[in-house]
Amino acid sequence: MDERQLRILRELGELGSVTAVADALLVTPSAISQQLRLLQRAIPVPLTERQGRRLVLTDAGQALAGAATEVESALARARHTVEEFLDRPDGEVSVAAFSSAGAAFFPLLLRALAGPDGPVLALADADVTQDDFPPLTREYDLVLAHRLDHAPPWPRTVTATPLLSEPLDVALPAGHPLAAKPRLTPRDVADQPWIAVHDGFPIMATIEAIATAAGRRPRLAHRINEFSVAAEVVAAGGGLALMPRWTSRPHPDLVLKPLSGVQARRRIDALHRPERTARKAVRTVLTELRGAARTIRDGLAHDDDG
Amino acid sequence: MDERQLRILRELGELGSVTAVADALLVTPSAISQQLRLLQRAIPVPLTERQGRRLVLTDAGQALAGAATEVESALARARHTVEEFLDRPDGEVSVAAFSSAGAAFFPLLLRALAGPDGPVLALADADVTQDDFPPLTREYDLVLAHRLDHAPPWPRTVTATPLLSEPLDVALPAGHPLAAKPRLTPRDVADQPWIAVHDGFPIMATIEAIATAAGRRPRLAHRINEFSVAAEVVAAGGGLALMPRWTSRPHPDLVLKPLSGVQARRRIDALHRPERTARKAVRTVLTELRGAARTIRDGLAHDDDG
DNA sequence: ACGATCTTTTAGTTTCACTACACAGTCCGC
DNA sequence: GCGGACTGTGTAGTGAAACTAAAAGATCGT
Numbered sequence: 001m002d003e004r005q006l007r008i009l010r011e012l013g014e015l016g017s018v019t020a021v022a023d024a025l026l027v028t029p030s031a032i033s034q035q036l037r038l039l040q041r042a043i044p045v046p047l048t049e050r051q052g053r054r055l056v057l058t059d060a061g062q063a064l065a066g067a068a069t070e071v072e073s074a075l076a077r078a079r080h081t082v083e084e085f086l087d088r089p090d091g092e093v094s095v096a097a098f099s100s101a102g103a104a105f106f107p108l109l110l111r112a113l114a115g116p117d118g119p120v121l122a123l124a125d126a127d128v129t130q131d132d133f134p135p136l137t138r139e140y141d142l143v144l145a146h147r148l149d150h151a152p153p154w155p156r157t158v159t160a161t162p163l164l165s166e167p168l169d170v171a172l173p174a175g176h177p178l179a180a181k182p183r184l185t186p187r188d189v190a191d192q193p194w195i196a197v198h199d200g201f202p203i204m205a206t207i208e209a210i211a212t213a214a215g216r217r218p219r220l221a222h223r224i225n226e227f228s229v230a231a232e233v234v235a236a237g238g239g240l241a242l243m244p245r246w247t248s249r250p251h252p253d254l255v256l257k258p259l260s261g262v263q264a265r266r267r268i269d270a271l272h273r274p275e276r277t278a279r280k281a282v283r284t285v286l287t288e289l290r291g292a293a294r295t296i297r298d299g300l301a302h303d304d305d306g
Numbered sequence: 307m308d309e310r311q312l313r314i315l316r317e318l319g320e321l322g323s324v325t326a327v328a329d330a331l332l333v334t335p336s337a338i339s340q341q342l343r344l345l346q347r348a349i350p351v352p353l354t355e356r357q358g359r360r361l362v363l364t365d366a367g368q369a370l371a372g373a374a375t376e377v378e379s380a381l382a383r384a385r386h387t388v389e390e391f392l393d394r395p396d397g398e399v400s401v402a403a404f405s406s407a408g409a410a411f412f413p414l415l416l417r418a419l420a421g422p423d424g425p426v427l428a429l430a431d432a433d434v435t436q437d438d439f440p441p442l443t444r445e446y447d448l449v450l451a452h453r454l455d456h457a458p459p460w461p462r463t464v465t466a467t468p469l470l471s472e473p474l475d476v477a478l479p480a481g482h483p484l485a486a487k488p489r490l491t492p493r494d495v496a497d498q499p500w501i502a503v504h505d506g507f508p509i510m511a512t513i514e515a516i517a518t519a520a521g522r523r524p525r526l527a528h529r530i531n532e533f534s535v536a537a538e539v540v541a542a543g544g545g546l547a548l549m550p551r552w553t554s555r556p557h558p559d560l561v562l563k564p565l566s567g568v569q570a571r572r573r574i575d576a577l578h579r580p581e582r583t584a585r586k587a588v589r590t591v592l593t594e595l596r597g598a599a600r601t602i603r604d605g606l607a608h609d610d611d612g
Numbered sequence: 613a614c615g616a617t618c619t620t621t622t623a624g625t626t627t628c629a630c631t632a633c634a635c636a637g638t639c640c641g642c
Numbered sequence: 643g644c645g646g647a648c649t650g651t652g653t654a655g656t657g658a659a660a661c662t663a664a665a666a667g668a669t670c671g672t
Contacts, residue, residue, distance in 0.1 A: 060392070
């Protein structure tokens with residue numbers, strides 16, 4: 001007793017003849033007859049009986065045909081389950097971000113998607129090396145990753161949605177001699193001690209580019225990934241650091257000065273497996289991420305700070 | 307997307323590896339892998355993903371696996387539908403009977419099965435010739451039929467449950483000269499005019515046997531199938547008639563006298579197709595029919611008449 | 613009685629799920 | 643770190659199952 005045989009039985013109940021069922025199912029009457037015989041073989045009481053030259057259902061056959069209808073509707077529901085799953089606006093969407101992007105984007109995202117019937121956010125921070133961003137898309141629907149402008153592009157296995165192209169400024173103590181200048185050149189800062197990131201993390205290449213532009217080798221005094229930690233060290237006179245202009249919360253004792261002469265920008269992208277955007281909820285979050293990026297770029301992110 | 311593929315997907319969700327599913331379903335992992343691939347071909351988003359060297363369900367896969375469970379339970383219900391149909395005590399049971407059996411059995415049957423949760427009776431009278439009783443089992447669950455003791459048995463296509471072996475008495479007007487005798491011989495009645503049944507109906511052979519036993523040819527004055535009609539004609543002096551001792555309601559102006567010397571009995575059987583008794587409701591009615599037969603034989607049928 | 617209609621049977625073909633086997637990726641212990 | 647165990651996947655071949663075609667059997671209407 002399989003789905004097809006039950007289907008045939010139900011059709012026979014509705015259409016009232018083997019020929020009609022065959023026409024409806026686009027096969028020969030012979031096929032219908034054979035399948036009915038197979039179904040009957042599994043059941044100890046007659047399901048059909050001849051009525052003149054037509055074949056109709058017995059009471060037992062009608063009972064089984066009724067159950068067949070339930071099987072078919074369950075199958076139809078199963079066939080629609082995937083689309084429904086994809087079209088649900090309120091599914092859980094997991095988003096991973098490296099620290100500074102999380103600090104900047106997560107609050108905006110939570111605020112934008114606070115209402116009911118929207119995606120349920122599952123946020124996570126993930127500070128990994130450049131190469132480890134793409135694999136994160138296996139675990140998270142969306143991954144906020146960053147890379148330098150001239151770094152190699154993301155692998156083809158992931159889709160990258162550009163969110164922000166953010167300048168990297170030089171952070172220095174408010175009382176520092178260089179703080180008086182409106183903008184800094186590589187020669188201004190090449191001899192200063194630098195607070196760099198760990199190996200494999202994106203900002204590193206820019207520090208090296210600055211030193212190279214001035215014909216020096218960079219003085220790497222400290223290795224600190226976390227911008228908030230680095231900011232404190234800069235304020236305490238530990239050295240200079242490159243800091244993103246928009247996504248790091250301003251430190252009261254620090255000033256950010258733009259660099260000229262070298263391309264010092266990082267790109268923030270949302271990475272994801274292509275199929276993830278089949279889900280409406282994921283598309284919604286991605287749209288909100290772009291909106292948040294505009295907010296951040298236009299300097300509206302910290303409005304609530306007065 | 308068929309039932310088997312959904313089954314495989316569900317098992318994969320529960321067991322967590324292709325090999326485990328293969329073991330559970332008694333096939334090779336290759337077969338599982340191929341079926342998963344076929345299922346995936348019909349769905350635009352990934353249902354499974356590698357996790358180390360194992361294969362697990364994606365969220366979409368889990369959604370579909372959930373729907374698969376419903377399909378399976380619907381199929382399981384379908385597989386049990388027939389048995390449930392057979393085990394239901396409250397189905398409709400159709401019973402056909404020739405006139406006198408209906409008059410005697412139907413009231414007892416209705417009284418015995420009056421309660422709720424019992425079979426719903428669909429009664430019908432059917433006065434047909436001997437040969438036409440077996441075909442009635444196509445239309446009715448149970449058919450009360452009668453035949454003479456020495457008549458050929460019912461064909462093998464039907465099952466016969468013996469209910470009653472009933473003497474046939476000679477009915478004569480209360481004032482008839484023969485009414486004084488306690489029992490009658492063939493010679494007593496052979497020369498009397500008879501009220502016989504139509505050709506092909508069971509009682510005929512016995513009338514002929516009586517005449518033959520006396521060395522005569524029977525005088526067939528009238529042809530009346532219905533015992534109640536025949537009784538009125540006998541009472542009016544139209545002739546003698548053979549009447550069943552128990553299943554005909556006594557006529558006030560008639561007496562019934564037993565015959566000796568010839569075997570004058572009819573058998574009342576319940577005929578049915580063998581598979582009909584697969585239904586519990588039919589078995590219940592058959593049991594009640596046997597009980598009713600005892601009641602009739604023991605003369606308790608007309609208790610309510612005072 | 614005959615043709616039309618419907619179902620069933622039989623034989624042959626096609627389709628499809630499966631096995632066997634080889635191979636590739638991943639984990640684990642020495 | 644490297645072979646060996648484990649897990650999943652691809653390929654060719656096999657067998658079962660569902661189908662078509664053709665013919666026969668059954669029933670209806672004229």
